[in-house]
Amino acid sequence: MEAARLTVQDLGYGGLSFRELAKAVGIKSASIHYYFPTKGALGEAIMRRYVEHYARYLEGILEGGADRATALRRYTDVFRETLLNGNRLCLAGMLAAERNELPAEVRAEVVAWGEMNERWIARVLALGGAAGAEDLRGRARAIFAAVSGAQMVAHGRHEVAVYDEVVATYRASGLIP
Amino acid sequence: MEAARLTVQDLGYGGLSFRELAKAVGIKSASIHYYFPTKGALGEAIMRRYVEHYARYLEGILEGGADRATALRRYTDVFRETLLNGNRLCLAGMLAAERNELPAEVRAEVVAWGEMNERWIARVLALGGAAGAEDLRGRARAIFAAVSGAQMVAHGRHEVAVYDEVVATYRASGLIP
DNA sequence: CGTTACCTACCGTGCGGCAGGTAGGTGCCC
DNA sequence: GGGCACCTACCTGCCGCACGGTAGGTAACG
Numbered sequence: 001m002e003a004a005r006l007t008v009q010d011l012g013y014g015g016l017s018f019r020e021l022a023k024a025v026g027i028k029s030a031s032i033h034y035y036f037p038t039k040g041a042l043g044e045a046i047m048r049r050y051v052e053h054y055a056r057y058l059e060g061i062l063e064g065g066a067d068r069a070t071a072l073r074r075y076t077d078v079f080r081e082t083l084l085n086g087n088r089l090c091l092a093g094m095l096a097a098e099r100n101e102l103p104a105e106v107r108a109e110v111v112a113w114g115e116m117n118e119r120w121i122a123r124v125l126a127l128g129g130a131a132g133a134e135d136l137r138g139r140a141r142a143i144f145a146a147v148s149g150a151q152m153v154a155h156g157r158h159e160v161a162v163y164d165e166v167v168a169t170y171r172a173s174g175l176i177p
Numbered sequence: 178m179e180a181a182r183l184t185v186q187d188l189g190y191g192g193l194s195f196r197e198l199a200k201a202v203g204i205k206s207a208s209i210h211y212y213f214p215t216k217g218a219l220g221e222a223i224m225r226r227y228v229e230h231y232a233r234y235l236e237g238i239l240e241g242g243a244d245r246a247t248a249l250r251r252y253t254d255v256f257r258e259t260l261l262n263g264n265r266l267c268l269a270g271m272l273a274a275e276r277n278e279l280p281a282e283v284r285a286e287v288v289a290w291g292e293m294n295e296r297w298i299a300r301v302l303a304l305g306g307a308a309g310a311e312d313l314r315g316r317a318r319a320i321f322a323a324v325s326g327a328q329m330v331a332h333g334r335h336e337v338a339v340y341d342e343v344v345a346t347y348r349a350s351g352l353i354p
Numbered sequence: 355c356g357t358t359a360c361c362t363a364c365c366g367t368g369c370g371g372c373a374g375g376t377a378g379g380t381g382c383c384c
Numbered sequence: 385g386g387g388c389a390c391c392t393a394c395c396t397g398c399c400g401c402a403c404g405g406t407a408g409g410t411a412a413c414g
Binding site: 139 | 271273
């Protein structure tokens, strides 16, 4: 699962093959079909695992009692780390681009990723205190989209510095508190 | 070229094949190799054409005497139209995601797209008047990344409304003037 | 006669997926 | 406790297909 995830983040869903994955983990491709009958099932499992992993990780940040600014800093650092790790894109970001050639079950998980992120960011924004009845969910969605875009642009240039610069500008402009 | 561009925006560089493209335009795949010896050469040509087309289009907006807000509105509308046209992604956005499996010549064109966009946005921001010595280029890059991200997130969900909402939030937060 | 713009026919590679085999373990009945 | 059924976790070997790319041919045109 770990090898498959890294491959998809590197080469996309289309770049993931049973044969190459089998080679990477030292078995034969037919053995992977034993656990995941189709590529769609494999993709769904990879994506679900990813969403659950980060749901736990983000939950941990809040349980650790981080304040709003700190939590959001840790959030943007997650995307930064992914870039540092072999110029990889967020798994869901990669799959979002490939959406039109994805099996339906994988698409659904991509949407679930976005919703999980938005829910979490909205909760973090609410930590800000007496800001009143703003549209937290809409703001959360905008932050999610902006950070995803920053990662993609930096990925396209293969320069983490671009990501850092763009995210800093988001903060300076007030988009990210 | 037009058919190839639409295919890449729909299915990505990996989803573009000589055979399918030939079928779409009513010739044989070997005839495409006559004009573009390799897939990399074809990809480069598609991308270059795309950058030049939009460079002219954006130039036209400024020559038409649009003010800052209007020009940026037209800019975000371009990305919106692409989504409306078969839930397609900006050509360069799609290729940016696939970067790690792209031939070098295509990568270079993706970078050129980003730079062209940033230059244009920076010029538009300068129209704002007496804002002083802000870092226009950095701000332009952030706007470019944010709009690209909005398009990708909306693409992943197949809902233009998501794009509209996110871009509106960018404006409300002050990221986009 | 040379060039242009195509064509047919093929090559090797890699893909997702399937059929069927097998070594080793587990559990249960006589 | 010996035999047998069954399961798990792999395997070999193949299928049909699509891919990028090449060799060489041809009809029309200047």
